[in-house]
Amino acid sequence: MTKKFNFDVTATDGRARTGVISTPRGEIRTPAFMPVGTAATVKAMLPESVRATGADILLGNTYHLMLRPTAERIARLGGLHRFMNWDRPILTDSGGFQVMSLAGLRKLTEEGVTFKSHIDGSRHALTPERSMEIQALLGSDIVMAFDECTPFPSDEATARRSMELSMRWARRSREAFGDRPGHALFGIQQGSVYRDQRQESADKLREIGFDGYAIGGLAVGEGQATMFEVLEYAPAMLPEDRPRYLMGVGKPDDIVGAVERGIDMMDCVLPSRSGRTGQAFTRFGVVNIRNARHQDDPRPLDEHCTCPACRNYSRAYLHHVNRAQEIIASMLLTWHNLHYFQELMQGLRDAIAEGRLAAFVSDFHARRAEGDI
Numbered sequence: 492m493t494k495k496f497n498f499d500v501t502a503t504d505g506r507a508r509t510g511v512i513s514t515p516r517g518e519i520r521t522p523a524f525m526p527v528g529t530a531a532t533v534k535a536m537l538p539e540s541v542r543a544t545g546a547d548i549l550l551g552n553t554y555h556l557m558l559r560p561t562a563e564r565i566a567r568l569g570g571l572h573r574f575m576n577w578d579r580p581i582l583t584d585s586g587g588f589q590v591m592s593l594a595g596l597r598k599l600t601e602e603g604v605t606f607k608s609h610i611d612g613s614r615h616a617l618t619p620e621r622s623m624e625i626q627a628l629l630g631s632d633i634v635m636a637f638d639e640c641t642p643f644p645s646d647e648a649t650a651r652r653s654m655e656l657s658m659r660w661a662r663r664s665r666e667a668f669g670d671r672p673g674h675a676l677f678g679i680q681q682g683s684v685y686r687d688q689r690q691e692s693a694d695k696l697r698e699i700g701f702d703g704y705a706i707g708g709l710a711v712g713e714g715q716a717t718m719f720e721v722l723e724y725a726p727a728m729l730p731e732d733r734p735r736y737l738m739g740v741g742k743p744d745d746i747v748g749a750v751e752r753g754i755d756m757m758d759c760v761l762p763s764r765s766g767r768t769g770q771a772f773t774r775f776g777v778v779n780i781r782n783a784r785h786q787d788d789p790r791p792l793d794e795h796c797t798c799p800a801c802r803n804y805s806r807a808y809l810h811h812v813n814r815a816q817e818i819i820a821s822m823l824l825t826w827h828n829l830h831y832f833q834e835l836m837q838g839l840r841d842a843i844a845e846g847r848l849a850a851f852v853s854d855f856h857a858r859r860a861e862g863d864i
């Protein structure tokens with residue numbers, strides 16, 4: 492059991508690479524997709540089911556857990572791993588992004604953000620120091636610096652002010668995090684869609700020094716083409732011997748494009764959230780199980796898939812339980828989607844390791860064109 496946090500690149504294919512992040516709680520195979528466990532649960536999944544889909548790490552969140560049940564209570568109960576019965580690595584986001592997207596009455600100053608809880612209206616404050624304290628109380632293995640996700644679109648001056656604030660907060664996060672062997676602190680690059688600002692942000696983060704580097708400020712409405720334009724240059728600005736984490740991404744084709752451009756880690760609510768609405772991701776594209784055309788279909792979602800939903804249930808059944816709003820509908824569709832996302836990651840890792848990523852990617856796109864789903 493390593494007591495340290497390490498990242499080793501094991502193979503490359505173009506800008507893409509495979510690697511292993513070693514942590515005291517286990518190894519993370521990269522490129523990795525990280526399921527989101529917002530309120531100390533991956534919704535509709537038991538932790539052992541999340542593990543069965545192939546996940547090595549999952550996400551928690553400062554914002555949600557500080558409001559309910561509070562980080563102090565989770566710490567008193569032994570920390571987030573014990574609390575949610577997940578003994579592998581956990582990465583927690585620093586809370587700023589969720590404040591801006593969920594909380595009410597927000598006030599942003601140099602110090603940090605104050606806001607009203609979306610749960611009970613109580614007032615709270617998040618600063619770099621408080622975010623580090625909360626993430627330490629939770630016991631997360633990978634801690635995210637406290638940042639401001641620059642809204643899109645932003646003009647250059649606005650984006651610059653936002654990025655520079657995030658870089659001052661990055662330094663305060665680093666200082667407040669201190670020296671915690673076996674735990675990692677990741678910095679978050681900002682700079683919106685402005686190449687010079689992305690470079691300045693990357694240089695500042697390197698100067699401060701982090702265990703890993705995230706690309707923030709993307710997947711905020713700019714669209715895939717613009718995101719990929721930024722990913723043509725932003726990953727290479729970050730240290731190549733450290734993990735690169737693209738936050739909030741994404742759809743399967745976003746993930747494939749990001750991995751081709753050198754990204755090692757991603758997270759997204761999409762597979763779980765869309766599973767609960769009846770959207771199933773398959774190698775041929777998305778199946779919306781609520782559509783009446785499935786009500787007599789005896790076939791599984793995807794006959795190639797080995798997940799419990801595809802092994803044991805028909806589209807007709809999944810259509811029925813979804814229409815009836817049965818709890819099992821969320822369970823089966825979530826499990827299928829997380830399984831599909833992890834299978835996609837395993838396919839990418841294998842293709843990179845064998846130097847055949849280009850073939851994998853063209854096959855990935857070709858299947859989806861078929862569209863007989």
Ligand SMILES: Nc1nc2c(CCNCC3CCCCC3)c3[nH]c(NCCc4ccccc4)nc3cc2c(=O)[nH]1
Nearest residue numbers: 527529550551552584588640707708709710738739761
């Ligand atoms: N610090 C920080 N976090 C960001 C996040 C949250 C990543 N997920 C955390 C996770 C923790 C647990 C609770 C859930 C969130 C982002 N998410 C997106 N796009 C999502 C776009 C999207 C995709 C599908 C559905 C909704 C929204 N862009 C992001 C940029 C940043 C950023 O600059 N800084």
